[in-house]
Amino acid sequence: MKAARILIVCCLVNISPGAGQAHKKPPPPDVFLITIDTLRADHVHCYGYENIDTPALDGLARDGIRFTQAFTPSPITNTSHTSILTGLLPSSHGVTDFAVPLAPTHPTLTELLKKNGYHTAAFIGAVILDSKTLAPGLDRGFDFYDNFPAHSQTKSRWGRIERRGMDVVQRAEAWMTAHPAGSHFVWVHLYDPHDPYEPPPPYALAYKDRLYDGEIAYADSALGGFLGYLKNIGRYDNALIVVVGDHGEGLGEHREDTHGIFLYDSTTHVPLIVKLPAQLHPDQVVKTQVRTTDILPTVVDWLGVPLPERLDGASLKPYFGGAEERDRTAFGETDYPLRFGWAPLRSVRAEGFKFIEAPRPELYDLQADPRELANHYQASNLTVQKFRVMVAEVKAKAFAPPAVGAAAQGSEAQGSSDALKALGYQGQSGGLSANAAETSQLPDPKDKIEEQNLLHSAMIASDDNRTDQARQALEKVLQLDPKSPTAARQLGELELHTGDYAQAAEHLKQAREVRPEDATAAFYEGQAREKTGDFAGARDALEASLKLTPGQFPARLLLGQVYLGLKDPKNAEDQFEAALLLQPKSAEAQRGLSQAQRLQKSEH
Ligand SMILES: [Zn+2]
Numbered sequence: 001m002k003a004a005r006i007l008i009v010c011c012l013v014n015i016s017p018g019a020g021q022a023h024k025k026p027p028p029p030d031v032f033l034i035t036i037d038t039l040r041a042d043h044v045h046c047y048g049y050e051n052i053d054t055p056a057l058d059g060l061a062r063d064g065i066r067f068t069q070a071f072t073p074s075p076i077t078n079t080s081h082t083s084i085l086t087g088l089l090p091s092s093h094g095v096t097d098f099a100v101p102l103a104p105t106h107p108t109l110t111e112l113l114k115k116n117g118y119h120t121a122a123f124i125g126a127v128i129l130d131s132k133t134l135a136p137g138l139d140r141g142f143d144f145y146d147n148f149p150a151h152s153q154t155k156s157r158w159g160r161i162e163r164r165g166m167d168v169v170q171r172a173e174a175w176m177t178a179h180p181a182g183s184h185f186v187w188v189h190l191y192d193p194h195d196p197y198e199p200p201p202p203y204a205l206a207y208k209d210r211l212y213d214g215e216i217a218y219a220d221s222a223l224g225g226f227l228g229y230l231k232n233i234g235r236y237d238n239a240l241i242v243v244v245g246d247h248g249e250g251l252g253e254h255r256e257d258t259h260g261i262f263l264y265d266s267t268t269h270v271p272l273i274v275k276l277p278a279q280l281h282p283d284q285v286v287k288t289q290v291r292t293t294d295i296l297p298t299v300v301d302w303l304g305v306p307l308p309e310r311l312d313g314a315s316l317k318p319y320f321g322g323a324e325e326r327d328r329t330a331f332g333e334t335d336y337p338l339r340f341g342w343a344p345l346r347s348v349r350a351e352g353f354k355f356i357e358a359p360r361p362e363l364y365d366l367q368a369d370p371r372e373l374a375n376h377y378q379a380s381n382l383t384v385q386k387f388r389v390m391v392a393e394v395k396a397k398a399f400a401p402p403a404v405g406a407a408a409q410g411s412e413a414q415g416s417s418d419a420l421k422a423l424g425y426q427g428q429s430g431g432l433s434a435n436a437a438e439t440s441q442l443p444d445p446k447d448k449i450e451e452q453n454l455l456h457s458a459m460i461a462s463d464d465n466r467t468d469q470a471r472q473a474l475e476k477v478l479q480l481d482p483k484s485p486t487a488a489r490q491l492g493e494l495e496l497h498t499g500d501y502a503q504a505a506e507h508l509k510q511a512r513e514v515r516p517e518d519a520t521a522a523f524y525e526g527q528a529r530e531k532t533g534d535f536a537g538a539r540d541a542l543e544a545s546l547k548l549t550p551g552q553f554p555a556r557l558l559l560g561q562v563y564l565g566l567k568d569p570k571n572a573e574d575q576f577e578a579a580l581l582l583q584p585k586s587a588e589a590q591r592g593l594s595q596a597q598r599l600q601k602s603e604h
Contacts, residue, residue, distance in 0.1 A: 028303055029277040030184045030239040031113065033295070034226070035084065036219050037077060037125065038193040038259065039245030041070070041271045043216055052213045056224030057273065060243060062283050064275030065320060069289040071330035071349060072247050073312075075259045075267040077128050078135050079333075080246040080292065081189075085109050085138065087296035087313040089331055091398040095137075096335040098128070098425065099416050102137030103401055107308045109296045110141030113185040116305050119143055120184070123172040125191030127161040128423055133416040142187075146171055157463070161422050164200065165190040165222030173229045184235075188226060192219040193249070195258055195424065196460050212249065238277045240302060244292055245270030253371070254446075257453045258424070261445045263332035263347040263356055264372050274298065274316065286319045289327035289349070327351075331394055339427025340452065340486050341515075343442040346395070348387040355387035359444040417520070422463040424456050427486050451477045455486055462494060470494055485514040489521045496528055504528040505537070512544075519548035523555045530558060535565040553582045560592045569599035 041047045046058040046066060074080040074090050082088075082095040085108045090096045093106050102108070110120050121144040124130065130147045131139035139145035146168075152160040163171075172188050192199070192215045199207060199214035203221075207214030223243065230236040248267040250256030259267040270292065293313030300307055301315035312331075318324035332347035346357040354372060356362040363377040363384055377384060445452075458473035471494060477487035492507035508525035512518060522545035529538035542559040546552060560575035576593035579586060 026238075028116065028118070028183045030186070030235055031118070031299055031303075032226075032230070032239055032241045033084070033109075033185070033187045033299075034223060034241070034243045035081060035187070035189050035246050036193065036216075036223070036243065036271075037189065037191045037246050038195070038249045039216060039219075039271060040248035040251070040266065041068070041245065041269045043213060044271050047271055051210065052207075052217055054217060054220040056220045056227055057243065057271065059224075060227065060241065060275055061273050063279045064241070064273055065281050065284040065286060067272040067274070067286045067290050067316075067319075069287060069327075070244070070270055070272035070292060071265075071268050071289065071332070072245070072270050072292045073268075073331050073333055075247040075261075075263065075332075075334055076336050077126075077194075077246055078138075081129060081135075082138065084244065084246070084292050084295050085187075087293050087308070087311045088399075089293060089312045089394060090333045090335070091394060092310070092312055094399040094401050095135075096333070097339070098134045098420055099136065100401075102135075102140065103399070104137070104140070106310075106399075108138075108140050109299060110185060110187070112141075112296075112300055112305055112308070113303075114141040114143075116303070117183065118185045119179055119182050120186075121172070121175050121179075122146060122187040122189070123168045123175070124148075124189045125163050125165065125168045126189070126194065126423065127419045128191075128425075129189060130419075133419060144175060146175075157422065161419055162191055165192045165219045166225065169222050169226040169229070172226065176229075176233070176235075180233075190219045190222055192216075192222070195249075196464075212251065237279065239275070240277055240299065241273075241275040242295055242299065243271070243273045244295065245272075246292075255449045255453070258456055260334065260336040260425075261342075261345075261449060261452050263334055263345050265354075265366075265370070268330075268332055268347075268349075274320075276302070276320065281320050284320070284322070286316075286322075288319065288325055289330055290316060290319070291328060291330050294328070329390070331390075332356075333394075336427075337442075337445045337448070340448065340455075340484075341427075341442060342445045342448050343440065345445065346391045348390050350387070350390075351383070353383050353387070355384055355391075357388065357391050358446065359440060359442070360446065421459045424459045424463075427455075448481075451480050451484060451487070454480075455490070458487075458490060462490075467494065467498060483514050485511045485518070485521075488514070489518065489524075492521065492524055492528070496524055501528045501531040505532060505534070508541075512541075516544075517548060519545045519552070522548065523552060526555065526558060526562070530562055530565075535562050538562045539566060551582060553579055553586070556582065557586070557589055557592065560589070560596070564592070564596060564599070569596040569603070572596040573600065 043049050044057055045052050045054040046061045072080045073083050078098055079090045079095055082093050086093045086106050095102050114120050120142045122142050123146045127148045129135045131145050132147050154160050197211035197215050199218045203214040203218040247259050249259055250266050253266040254264050256262050294316050297311055297313050298316040301317050330349040335344040338344050343359050348355045352367050354364045361377045362375045364372040454473045454477045458470045461470040474487045474491045477484050488507045488511035492504045495504035505528035508521050511521045522541045526538045526542035539562050542555050545555050556575050556579035560572045563572035573596040576589050579589040
């Protein structure tokens with residue numbers, strides 16, 4: 001009986017486009033990687049959630065292998081996607097924050113497939129994965145990477161920072177149609193379930209009390225559209241398709257509204273479905289623990305392409321058909337808290353336990369307590385000691401990026417920082433590294449999560465021009481932590497926009513007292529003080545900002561004008577000259593320079 005079944009499977013495999021042509025090797029299968037952002041495993045129908053319809057995911061699971069216990073090592077989009085595309089833990093690939101370039105020493109799945117003759121393209125659903133700004137290096141190996149326009153005229157978030165799932169898949173389909181020949185590797189990123197939750201009709205109505213689910217149902221419909229397209233053009237059956245969530249969503253569990261700060265299952269447990277060519281092993285369910293770092297090794301192994309030298313994941317092929325039954329250790333890492341000055345977290349999930357290394361460490365017995373509510377941490381506990389050694393081993397292998405100049409460090413370009421805020425992400429890059437000894441002295445994120453929720457909602461409100469709501473949320477953060485540099489700086493920026501320059505200057509001064517290395521806050525304070533006519537104050541702030549980051553053209557220009565206001569044409573001249581070195585064609589800087597020179601002449 002078993003032999004008969006194997007025979008049938010073998011016959012199926014041979015029915016491929018090249019089968020009729022004797023001695024001609026069929027082309028390697030198309031590979032489609034579909035990442036669905038912010039997708040909790042327990043909010044998908046085929047994962048046991050009854051309150052939603054996800055027919056596309058369910059159908060793909062019927063045609064393939066569904067992993068019920070898949071975990072991402074990171075609860076943050078860029079970092080998690082980089083782990084999927086490299087098979088490495090965040091500390092191994094080094095992309096632990098937004099805008100950190102992926103080092104060329106780490107080969108990506110795309111590059112490996114490209115080298116083997118694949119045509120490659122990526123279609124992203126949010127500017128957070130834009131390779132020109134917030135995700136440099138992720139486009140390596142792609143023939144086409146569908147970035148966002150550098151300058152968008154629209155005020156709406158659609159097209160400016162986000163694309164609806166249907167838009168993303170239509171762009172992917174157009175590319176497929178224009179490039180029909182050869183084997184393809186196409187990555188499609190559906191951002192929809194990420195907050196703010198605004199599903200389009202009819203999902204907005206059908207899920208009006210559960211808008212997050214509505215976004216998932218909508219993303220599923222976009223996936224369904226894409227799979228339908230592949231079936232129509234005859235590229236579904238022979239394709240290897242992987243669908244995975246990049247991370248989950250807190251939804252208030254452990255008081256976390258969204259994701260990024262904690263490493264609980266609510267944000268690390270994701271759906272993972274693998275459909276093999278010819279629908280091998282249909283409807284298989286794998287209940288053992290696996291990781292999203294296993295995706296690259298699996299694809300590469302399936303295609304017979306040599307594996308990269310260094311990998312943290314391993315091929316899932318042994319699980320296909322049920323031969324392998326062992327759990328794999330899942331590590332978790334988040335440095336996102338560092339952006340706010342809070343301690344980074346590390347976790348190990350193995351043997352039915354989860355250990356979280358934090359200023360106040362945690363240990364959960366996942367069998368008895370799957371929601372991770374009762375902390376059983378004791379330093380003397382043997383599981384704790386063993387897991388602690390494992391965390392230390394991972395840390396010891398961390399990737400050390402080549403040293404960069406102080407000016408380049410810790411300063412995202414202004415444009416990418418604005419985009420981050422519009423997507424609800426906060427805080428500042430740079431500062432402490434997760435491996436620094438001082439991180440153990442930082443506040444435990446468990447004590448700060450209310451602040452993070454407020455900061456996040458303030459960013460979304462601000463992008464939506466709900467200024468009063470943003471201000472209220474930020475003021476509440478300052479009540480919880482009067483020294484929060486993130487809240488003070490945001491409030492300062494907000495008042496700068498509303499035109500309350502005196503208030504803005506005060507908030508920004510406060511932010512800089514806590515974070516004197518924040519060049520952007522100093523620049524904003526200079527702007528605010530200049531508007532109030534406090535030229536001496538503006539000069540001090542701008543000088544401080546430029547000392548930290550010398551190459552800021554707008555700050556140079558403004559400082560030149562401030563010196564004119566201070567009746568100091570000599571220093572004004574210096575600033576306009578420095579500005580012209582940065583932007584030689586600037587008419588404003590040229591005008592300033594001639595004004596400063598005229599004033600000096602008339603003084604003599
Ligand atoms: Zn994400």
